[in-house]
Amino acid sequence: MSAAEEVVAEGHEAVEAVPKRAMTLGTGTSLVVLAALLLVPMFVKNFIIFQMTMLLIYGLAVLALNILTGGSGQFSLGQSAFYAVGAYTSAVLMEYFNVNYALTIPVSAVICFGFGYLFGKPALRLSGIYLALATFALATAMPQLLKLNFLEHWTGGVQGLVVTKPDAPFGLPMSQDMWLYYFTLAVTVAIYIFSVNLLRSRSGRAFMAIRDNEIAASSMGVNVALYKTLAFGVSAGITGVAGSLGAIAVQFVAPDSYTITLAISLFLGMVVGGVGWLPGSFVGAAFIIFVPNMAESISKGLSGAVFGVLLFLVIYLVPHGSRQIAILGQQLAGKLRRN
Amino acid sequence: MELFTNQVLAGIATGAIYACMALAVVMIYQAIDHLNFAQGEMAMFSTFISWQLMQWGVSYWAAFVITLAFSFVAGIAIERILFKPLAKAPVLTNVAGFIALFAIINSSAGLIWDFTIKQYPTPFGSSPFLGSQLISTHQAGMIGVTIALLLALYFFFQYTRIGLAMRAAASVPESARLVGINTSWMIALGWGMATAIGSIAGMLIAPVVFLEPNMMGGVLIYGFAAAVLGGLSSPFGAVVGGFLVGVFENLAGTYIPGVGNELKLPIALALIISVLVVKPAGLFGRHIVKRV
Numbered sequence: 001m002s003a004a005e006e007v008v009a010e011g012h013e014a015v016e017a018v019p020k021r022a023m024t025l026g027t028g029t030s031l032v033v034l035a036a037l038l039l040v041p042m043f044v045k046n047f048i049i050f051q052m053t054m055l056l057i058y059g060l061a062v063l064a065l066n067i068l069t070g071g072s073g074q075f076s077l078g079q080s081a082f083y084a085v086g087a088y089t090s091a092v093l094m095e096y097f098n099v100n101y102a103l104t105i106p107v108s109a110v111i112c113f114g115f116g117y118l119f120g121k122p123a124l125r126l127s128g129i130y131l132a133l134a135t136f137a138l139a140t141a142m143p144q145l146l147k148l149n150f151l152e153h154w155t156g157g158v159q160g161l162v163v164t165k166p167d168a169p170f171g172l173p174m175s176q177d178m179w180l181y182y183f184t185l186a187v188t189v190a191i192y193i194f195s196v197n198l199l200r201s202r203s204g205r206a207f208m209a210i211r212d213n214e215i216a217a218s219s220m221g222v223n224v225a226l227y228k229t230l231a232f233g234v235s236a237g238i239t240g241v242a243g244s245l246g247a248i249a250v251q252f253v254a255p256d257s258y259t260i261t262l263a264i265s266l267f268l269g270m271v272v273g274g275v276g277w278l279p280g281s282f283v284g285a286a287f288i289i290f291v292p293n294m295a296e297s298i299s300k301g302l303s304g305a306v307f308g309v310l311l312f313l314v315i316y317l318v319p320h321g322s323r324q325i326a327i328l329g330q331q332l333a334g335k336l337r338r339n
Numbered sequence: 340m341e342l343f344t345n346q347v348l349a350g351i352a353t354g355a356i357y358a359c360m361a362l363a364v365v366m367i368y369q370a371i372d373h374l375n376f377a378q379g380e381m382a383m384f385s386t387f388i389s390w391q392l393m394q395w396g397v398s399y400w401a402a403f404v405i406t407l408a409f410s411f412v413a414g415i416a417i418e419r420i421l422f423k424p425l426a427k428a429p430v431l432t433n434v435a436g437f438i439a440l441f442a443i444i445n446s447s448a449g450l451i452w453d454f455t456i457k458q459y460p461t462p463f464g465s466s467p468f469l470g471s472q473l474i475s476t477h478q479a480g481m482i483g484v485t486i487a488l489l490l491a492l493y494f495f496f497q498y499t500r501i502g503l504a505m506r507a508a509a510s511v512p513e514s515a516r517l518v519g520i521n522t523s524w525m526i527a528l529g530w531g532m533a534t535a536i537g538s539i540a541g542m543l544i545a546p547v548v549f550l551e552p553n554m555m556g557g558v559l560i561y562g563f564a565a566a567v568l569g570g571l572s573s574p575f576g577a578v579v580g581g582f583l584v585g586v587f588e589n590l591a592g593t594y595i596p597g598v599g600n601e602l603k604l605p606i607a608l609a610l611i612i613s614v615l616v617v618k619p620a621g622l623f624g625r626h627i628v629k630r631v
Contacts, residue, residue: 069431122616128430129374130615133567137608140560144605264438271435304446311439315432316424 025279025326037185046177050249053181055289056188057245059282062269063195064238070276071199072231073211075128078119078135079266081142082112082236084258086243088146091161091253092154101166101248105187108240116236120229139263146255160254163247184245191238195278198234207231272314274323283322287314346589352478353547354585355485359540360562361569361577362492363533368571369509370529371422373430376437378537379559380444381417383552385410385538386545387452390459399462403542407535414534418527448552459545481543488539489578505529557604561588564611570624580622584610 025033041049065079089108093099099107119138126134146155155161165176172179198204206227209217218224247253265288273284295306318324360378367375375381385406392402421440425433463480496502507515508525515522540562541555548554565584569576591606614622 075431122612125616125619129571130567130619132434133374133563134612134615136560136563137605137612141605141608268435268438271431275429275431302446302450304442304449308439308441308443308446311435311442312421315428315435315439319428319432 034189041178041181046175049175049177049181051289053177053184053249054246055282055285056181056184057242057249058266058269058289059285060188060191060242060245061239061266062273062281062284062288063192063278064235064242065266065270066273066276066278066281067195067199067207067238068231068235069270070278071204071211072207072228074123074228074231075132076135076232076235077132077260077263077267078138078142079235079239080258080260080263081135081138082116082239083243083246083262083266084142084146084253084255085115085236086112086240087247087253087258088155088161088243089240090244090247091163094163094248095161096154102183105241105244108244109237112240112243113233113237115240117229117233119236120232123232124225124228136260136263139260143255143259146258155255156253158255160252160257163251163253165248165251180249184249187241187245191241192278195238199278203227203230268311272311272321274321274326277321277323277326279326280322342593343590346593347586348474349478350586350589351582352474352481352585353544353589354565354582355481356540356544356558356581357561357565357584358485358578358581359488359536359543360558361565361581362488362574363537363540364562364566365571365574365577366529366533366536368566369574370505370526370533371426371433373433373437374563374571375533376434376559377440377444378533378562379555380441380448381410381414381534382537382541382558383555384444384448385413385534386459386541386550386554387448389538389542390457390545390550391452393460399460403462406538406542410534410538411531414531415527417534418530422530423523423527445552452552454552457550459542459550461546477546484539484543485578488536492574501528560604560608561585564608567621568611568614570621573621573623576621576623 037052041052061079061083064082065076068074068076086108089111090101090104093104093107094101123131123134145151147158151157165180166183167176167179169179174182199207206217206222209220209222210224210227214224250257269284269288270281271284272287273280273282291310292303292307295303295310298306314321360382363378363382364375367373367378388409389402389406392405393399397405417440422433422436425436461477461480463476466476496506504515504520505525505528507518508520508522509529512522515525540558544558545554548558561584562581565580566577567580568584569578569580571577587610588603588606591610592603595606
């Protein structure tokens with residue numbers, strides 16, 4: 001087929017355009033959710049608090065991917081690699097240099113930003129499915145690289161590293177789990193607000209222009225190369241923060257925790273949550289944390305199949321993920337109010 | 340020198356398998372513009388079917404033919420039931436669908452046949468080929484079957500009506516519909532053929548990697564790599580890519596110090612990324628021109 005004819009096949013876009021307003025929850029709803037997140041841990045068991053912490057952490061990682069894909073329209077199946085770099089940065093700093101856990105988080109944000117920016121450079125020439133494949137390669141390579149002999153001194157090789165869980169500071173009467181939850185919540189809220197503002201800013205509009213039409217964006221004077229690598233960097237940086245928090249919460253890092261399975265989970269979280277809808281990241285995170293457990297309790301041997309069937313149901317019934325449900329809910333609420 | 344020839348020949352033999360997988364990937368990619376992440380699991384399931392048939396006393400070649408037919412029908416069924424409704428959905432939704440299919444097949448195979456490693460017979464035997472120490476008869480058989488398959492596909496697409504119709508449906512669906520080609524069924528046919536080709540790859544590699552539900556993980560990644568290296572729009576390129584990746588993988592494992600078996604995969608993938616950065620459409624792929 002000739003080049004001109006191939007343009008016809010190029011018709012379907014990778015990501016649908018999302019109106020700017022539809023990217024977040026309203027202020028009222030946000031405050032209610034925040035209040036619930038602040039209050040619930042006081043009434044539940046430590047294990048549930050731990051799970052809520054993990055939900056926020058995975059939510060952050062999905063949010064990072066959402067900025068990359070929903071924002072700038074680039075795919076990534078390699079987020080687990082950035083997550084791993086963040087986790088190892090925190091672990092190594094805490095264990096070998098006795099750095100305070102809270103200080104390791106900005107460090108891993110910076111390191112992962114650089115890492116993502118550098119990876120984004122060669123990736124500039126790739127788009128769509130080729131980029132998915134290149135990042136997929138990165139994710140497959142990461143566990144092997146962490147096991148390399150000359151890094152073993154720092155990474156602990158196959159055995160990995162044990163991370164100490166921090167106590168609540170200033171003698172606050174709180175369990176370690178609870179303190180870590182509030183700490184994670186604070187980081188999450190900060191990054192969430194940052195992300196919302198980023199996507200609403202000039203840079204965010206540049207991302208979206210590139211997503212919708214790269215050539216048109218460049219002819220409008222958007223520096224495509226810069227903003228694409230920037231999106232990669234920001235996404236990697238946030239994923240790195242999630243990785244750091246994850247390492248502290250789980251108290252352990254090992255190469256095999258950061259395989260391609262993790263990258264695929266994060267990707268699924270984004271699809272289930274709704275691409276380009278930031279609050280959906282946390283719904284998606286809940287899906288990837290709780291549904292496999294649920295599937296296991298339905299049928300032990302068939303948990304993968306149950307998970308797959310549920311996933312199919314989601315993409316058939318709500319192809320735009322939880323965003324679609326939220327919009328439906330809003331319309332319903334509007335109707336009820338009018339009656 | 341002998342080590343070198345040995346490694347190259349072994350590379351060509353595994354390359355034949357990657358070529359088959361790459362061919363299957365490219366066939367579906369041509370038909371629907373998506374990479375099938377479940378291709379390897381589909382091949383694995385087919386291989387289990389043939390193994391089960393042989394356990395029931397069916398001879399190798401009878402099992403081979405029945406499995407091909409089963410895979411062909413199963414491929415069409417998967418397209419009709421699961422992916423036809425997604426034809427107009429965004430790319431990301433389709434990728435999620437492939438991952439869901441992956442999980443379903445992998446876990447069902449594990450439930451039916453469990454996760455223990457099983458021996459799988461080779462029809463060619465494993466003695467040295469023609470008395471030479473360089474290559475075994477199974478490896479020679481793998482190369483032979485791949486070449487025969489390629490020729491068959493070439494004649495099918497070049498000289499049969501239905502092959503022509505499939506090519507037309509893949510390249511210009513609108514015009515193909517206008518001349519009376521049922522493009523929707525051509526896509527299903529593409530799925531059926533790709534699944535059958537994948538099952539051949541599975542049955543050929545099973546004696547080497549042994550039979551178990553996760554056997555195709557690595558093979559599929561190499562298959563993708565081969566397809567991308569050769570260019571996703573070129574079946575011929577996919578095959579060449581397969582052989583190249585096979586040979587490169589083996590040579591890198593032997594000659595680059597510190598690579599060994601563990602780092603073979605990352606090295607092969609690094610090669611792919613380097614090629615893509617220099618030639619984004621792959622070695623034989625066409626560069627796509629975009630219009631605003």
